[in-house]
Amino acid sequence: MTKNIYIESYCTIKNKVVSLNGTPIFSDDTPEFSAFIKQAAKQLNTNYPKFFKMDNLSKLAFLTADILLKNANLSPTKEHNIALLLSNKASSLDTDRKHQNTIIDPDNYYPSPSLFVYTLPNICLGEISIKHKLLSENSFFIFERFNADHLHLNSSYLLNTNKAEKTLCGWVDFDGNNYDAFLYIVGKNGTINHNTEEITRLYNTP
Amino acid sequence: MSKVYLSHHNIVSALGFTAERVVLNIKNKVSGIFLIDDPAYLHIPFYGSVIPPNDLEAAFKPLETTKKYTKLEKMMLLSLQRTIEASNVSLDKNVGLIISSTKGNIDVLNNSSFPEDRAYLSTLGTEIKDYFGFKNEAIVLSNACVSGLLATAIAKRYIKEGVYNHVFIVGGDTVNPFVLSGFNSFQAMADSPCKPYDKNRTGVNLGEAAASVLVTSQREYLCPEAVEILGDGSCNDANHISGPSRTGEGLFRCVSAAIAEANIATQDIDFISAHGTATLFNDEMEAIAFNRLSLCTTPIHSLKGYFGHTLGASGLIETLVGMHSLHQNTLFKSLGYDTLGVSKSLNIIEKTISNTNTIFLKTASGFGGSNTAVLFKKAQTEKLTND
Structure with a gap:
């Protein structure tokens, strides 16, 4: 039996703009990602000192998820089984290249655990889970390009089998100076139908 | 289904x-x-x-x-x-x-x-x-x-x-x-x-x-060693990005979820193929979680002593060895183990011995706070192998 499930909300961070449900909530013309995301986190009241220690991919995923989860009217006294299902193309390569630079020269060899830990794409899922106390399923997938079919199938399965009450899923890619985040929450209380056409349409909305 | x-x-x-x-x-x-x-x-x-x-x-x-x-x-x-x-x-x-x-x-x-x-x-x-x-x-x-x-x-x-x-x-x-x-x-x-x-x-x-x-x-x-996936669960510790939970919460929950989906009792699990990386924090976390799950007397091993930690391959390889363990009705020794070094009791497999096995639990835990558990049951393939 397929239940009625909907896309409850969505958030994007791309082209120097943060949007929630299609409405811009922050923009800044700073070309540098690090300055842009720092400013966005400040303006959007992230209030999370650990944010500034994260790598670029985690900052991007964390802020997008944080905006959605804060906006989701979740009861703070209840636990929420919200599965996290993220995907991208470049995995953690941005940080991988940085770690590689610490080991390339035997005379200047300085690998660090605090950098190395971010050489896994799913670390950003851990960061989101810690902040929002989500003891739920986490998975990170890599595709050549945005794959609505995969996200749709997994969300449908998790909700239809009651393995999760909601899913928070989408695409967070950080590579070089390019970044692209589109996350959305799937659950029982929305107006946008949960199907691959709608997921693709929202992803492609500028 | x-x-x-x-x-x-x-x-x-x-x-x-x-x-x-x-x-x-x-x-x-x-x-x-x-x-x-x-x-x-x-x-x-x-x-x-x-x-x-x-x-x-x-x-x-x-x-x-x-x-x-x-x-x-x-x-x-x-x-x-x-x-x-x-x-x-x-x-x-x-x-x-x-x-x-x-x-x-x-x-x-x-x-x-x-x-x-x-x-x-x-x-x-x-x-x-x-x-x-x-x-x-x-x-x-x-x-x-x-x-x-x-x-x-x-x-x-x-x-x-x-x-x-x-x-x-x-x-x-x-x-x-x-x-x-x-x-x-x-x-x-x-x-x-x-x-x-x-x-x-x-x-x-x-x-x-x-x-x-x-x-x-x-x-x-199906091949002779085939197994059925009875149930699975995954759960983040929501605790630390590079260290496991001290209470084993994520592992506890994902094993509980796998058992619930499989609709079996903990006593039905014949052995556990655990993560067992041999770091202090990981092994201790697992011991705590398995005790909370009343699995402290279930035979358990880590296969890391045979081929080390093979990262993205480890959970799959160890599952495949588990399939052979069921098929051969054998419990494989947890290589490298002599004296218990965790704070809770575990029934570590000290010798490779014969044992009638039907169901095993495979678990894995990793950076980012991730934990996964899957229960596997010997598929009834006797007819196939006799053909």
């Missing part, structure tokens, strides 16, 4: 290039872990499990094409080729491909003979897909050390939701300067072959391996 099985499979590791060979070595308590003193890997000597390059080249020879492949790709192609061939499945549009790897071809960042593009996991997926002519894009799962086990749960979804009839999974990671330098910076590496759950343990050994399996719901494609 139809049952989902793991069937034909292969392991390419330091202990051999077939599952039978690897399992025979495990039965004989042979380890693939040796001291490696080679600055091309790491500036200091370390214990690890690597595949001899010449053996891999020789085995890969019949698979060679005009294209050049990385070591990891050769391992994965060799493993998957043998599994596809054994399975007799034709690769039509109803067949999916899942690839599980933490770091893929990360060493090309350090190796100019391949373009940097090869470091992308999606490119690895495309290389594997194109080699065999899969009709669907590879689904690459990169979720730290739970990847190989979580891949079996993801494959099950694709079959249950009716998207694919069969899914092939191939998992793999290599031992390379990138991961060695990182684990070494964490001071997580052992100064001897690893000793999971032992009081004298000093940390992990890294290992390299590829493993592959056919996941299917069609009984005519």
Whole structure:
């Protein structure tokens, strides 16, 4: 039996703009990602000192998820089984290249655990889970390009089998100076139908 | 609802290039872990499990094409080729491909003979897909050390939701300067072959391996060692990005979820193939979680003493060895273990012995706070094997 499930909300961070449900909530013309995301986190009241220690991919995923989860009217006294299902193309390569630079020269060899830990794409899922106390399923997938079919199938399965009450899923890619985040929450209380056409349409909305 | 099985499979590791060979070595308590003193890997000597390059080249020879492949790709192609061939499945549009790897071809960042593009996991997926002519894009799962086990749960979804009839999974990671330098910076590496759950343990050994399996719901494609996926669960600790929960909460919850889906009692579990990396924090966390689950008397082992921690391959390889454990009605020794070194009691398998096994629990935990548990039951294939 397929239940009625909907896309409850969505958030994007791309082209120097943060949007929630299609409405811009922050923009800044700073070309540098690090300055842009720092400013966005400040303006959007992230209030999370650990944010500034994260790598670029985690900052991007964390802020997008944080905006959605804060906006989701979740009861703070209840636990929420919200599965996290993220995907991208470049995995953690941005940080991988940085770690590689610490080991390339035997005379200047300085690998660090605090950098190395971010050489896994799913670390950003851990960061989101810690902040929002989500003891739920986490998975990170890599595709050549945005794959609505995969996200749709997994969300449908998790909700239809009651393995999760909601899913928070989408695409967070950080590579070089390019970044692209589109996350959305799937659950029982929305107006946008949960199907691959709608997921693709929202992803492609500028 | 139809049952989902793991069937034909292969392991390419330091202990051999077939599952039978690897399992025979495990039965004989042979380890693939040796001291490696080679600055091309790491500036200091370390214990690890690597595949001899010449053996891999020789085995890969019949698979060679005009294209050049990385070591990891050769391992994965060799493993998957043998599994596809054994399975007799034709690769039509109803067949999916899942690839599980933490770091893929990360060493090309350090190796100019391949373009940097090869470091992308999606490119690895495309290389594997194109080699065999899969009709669907590879689904690459990169979720730290739970990847190989979580891949079996993801494959099950694709079959249950009716998207694919069969899914092939191939998992793999290599031992390379990138991961060695990182684990070494964490001071997580052992100064001897690893000793999971032992009081004298000093940390992990890294290992390299590829493993592959056919996941299917069609009984005519089952091999003698086939198992049914009874239930699965995944749960984040929501505690720390590089250290496990002190209460084992994520592991506790994901095992509970797998047991609930399987609709079995904890007493029905004949043995546990645990993660057992041989770090203080991991082993202790598992001991606490298994005690909370009333599984402290269930026979348990870690296979890390045989081929080290093979990262994105580990959960899958250890599952495949578990299939042989069920089929042979044998419990394999937890190699490296002598004296209990965790604060809670565990029934560590100290000797390889005969034991009637029907169901086993496989667990994995990893960086990012991830935990996954899957329950597997021997498929009733006696009729097939007698045919």
